[in-house]
Amino acid sequence: MKFFRYKEVARLNFVGTDDEFINVESSYYNTKFKLFNNTEINTKLMRFRINSLRDLKLSQNARLILESVFISSVEDSSLKVKHNSNVILRLKNLNDTKCHNSWNDNNDCPILFSHCFQSTEITSLTVNSFNFERGISFFNTNPDRFYNFVIPSNFTNNTLFDFELLYQMRTDLNLSTADRGAFYKFHCSFIICDYDEEELISNDSTIVDYDKYRPHFPLKKSL
Numbered sequence: 736m737k738f739f740r741y742k743e744v745a746r747l748n749f750v751g752t753d754d755e756f757i758n759v760e761s762s763y764y765n766t767k768f769k770l771f772n773n774t775e776i777n778t779k780l781m782r783f784r785i786n787s788l789r790d791l792k793l794s795q796n797a798r799l800i801l802e803s804v805f806i807s808s809v810e811d812s813s814l815k816v817k818h819n820s821n822v823i824l825r826l827k828n829l830n831d832t833k834c835h836n837s838w839n840d841n842n843d844c845p846i847l848f849s850h851c852f853q854s855t856e857i858t859s860l861t862v863n864s865f866n867f868e869r870g871i872s873f874f875n876t877n878p879d880r881f882y883n884f885v886i887p888s889n890f891t892n893n894t895l896f897d898f899e900l901l902y903q904m905r906t907d908l909n910l911s912t913a914d915r916g917a918f919y920k921f922h923c924s925f926i927i928c929d930y931d932e933e934e935l936i937s938n939d940s941t942i943v944d945y946d947k948y949r950p951h952f953p954l955k956k957s958l
Contacts, residue, residue, distance in 0.1 A: 744927045745791055746802070749896065751921030754781040763910040766901055777818070777910040779918055781898040788891040796930040797890065799829070800875065801848060801882035807870040807920040808852055809902060809910065816852075817914075818902040822871065824848040824923075827897040831884040845884065847898075848873065870920065878926065891927075898923070 756762035762782075765775040804824065809817050826847045834845035850871045875882050900921070902910065 742929045744793065744797070744929055745788070747785065747788075747896075747925040747927065749781075749783045749898070749921070749923045751781070751919045753783055754918060754921070755784065756780055756782050757915050757918060758912055760912055763912065763914070765909075766899070776823075776901050777904040778902075779900045779910055779914075781900065781918065781921065783896045783898075784894055785896070786894050788894050791891045791927070793886070793888045793890060793927070794929045795888055797886050797888060798928055798930065799884045799886045799890070800878045800926040800928060802878065802924040802926050803872075803874045803922070804848055804924075805870055805872050805920065805922040806850070806900065807917040809914050809917045811908075817908045818904045820851040820853075821903055822850060822852065823899075823901040825899040825901070827899060828890070828893065828895075829884055829886070831886070833885055844899075847884075848882070886927075 751757070762780040764778055764780070766778045767775050806822055806824065811817055824847045825844050827844050829845050829847065831845050836846060850873065852871060900918070904910065
């Protein structure tokens with residue numbers, strides 16, 4: 736019988752103000768959905784660098800767990816939201832073969848996170864309109880089961896991390912460097928962990944050696 740022991744290895748934090756592409760116009764582009772008549776979705780590519788990860792050693796059982804994320808809405812100069820409610824976050828470094836997407840024939844990196852902005856109705860004397868809340872704030876309450884991805888033992892050899900944020904923009908509206916204020920607010924944190932296998936079977940039988948699980952403090956003897 737085998738058991739797995741959880742071991743946290745590192746925590747990664749990415750803050751939008753550190754995006755190396757924040758002022759690079761080519762990092763604002765369109766992504767096409769092959770399975771939906773090549774509809775174009777506006778995308779922001781963000782690049783972060785953590786050089787200290789080169790010294791991190793991982794096992795073959797390593798996993799990347801999404802801990803939390805904040806994604807801001809994108810607004811124009813009059814504070815009107817420029818996109819529809821749903822947004823998608825992808826991490827291009829991921830290549831988890833256990834993830835399968837119907838999106839684009841599964842040829843893209845796995846979807847890391849997908850959510851919708853909530854809307855509130857704004858009523859005036861002349862017009863009824865909708866405005867989205869200013870951002871999505873998410874915290875993973877069950878990291879052992881949800882939002883965790885298999886990663887190879889050499890995952891941290893590359894210290895560059897590329898994210899894609901995809902918004903379904905409104906008609907005739909596009910993302911550009913003029914929207915960088917929204918991406919300054921981006922924040923994402925991960926936990927890198929290993930699941931180390933522990934062999935708990937005695938060498939000469941199939942009986943689990945429960946001595947390994949006994950308390951390490953003296954037990955009170957009954958009178």
